[in-house]
Amino acid sequence: MLDLCKIFGVEKGEKFKIDGYEDIYFIENGYLYYIGDYGEKKSYLKSYLIINDVVGKNIIKIPKKKNFTDDELCVLKNIDKKYKWIARDKSGNLCIFDEKPNKNEEIWDNVIRSDFIELNCYNSLFNSIQWEDEEPVCIDDYVDRESEED
Known part of the structure; x- marks a missing residue:
């Protein structure tokens, strides 16, 4: 089975963007997910991107949010x-x-x-x-x- 984290150079659960795509992605349980926005409700949906379409594209890691007092x-x-x-x-x-x-x-x-x-x-x-x-x-x-x- 492919190790998607290695392919994309990210940690499990780390949010990232793929150059040329609008969605925010993350990897969990061996699957690539994207965050869908439906009004005020966010959904986590399995992505069916074709790996060959995204290999070699820049991966933009999204910094984790800070916890401010x-x-x-x-x-x-x-x-x-x-x-x-x-x-x-x-x-x-x-x-x-x-x-x-x-x-x-x-x-x-x-x-x-x-x-x-x-x-x-x-x-x-x-x-x-x-x-x-x-x-x-x-x-x-x-x-x-x-x-x-x-």
Whole structure:
């Protein structure tokens, strides 16, 4: 039997996307599943993708969600909506960005040099955001923020 985890380079249960396909996939009990969205209800459906159609395509792993405390979620909810990303640099400073930053040798930075703010007063919070994270955290994935125009 084929080991789908080896073929796709993912762990059992790890969510991922396949370049060129819209769905989110995961592997459980030797089967490839995708997450179907039916209104407010999510369904896990067996996928019948043909392996030859997807071999060699880029696999995009979806980072696991962070577990934020109620206090941390409250802080995130009250950050100006223009700031969409939060990350911690190598020295431990927490920063928010209006554009998705890239990780360089010691900080998260933006080639465009967009707007960012250091949140030094919150460095003791957000312990789940680490320098070792491969991607910055998208704030809107965790809280629903009202914009001032609403």
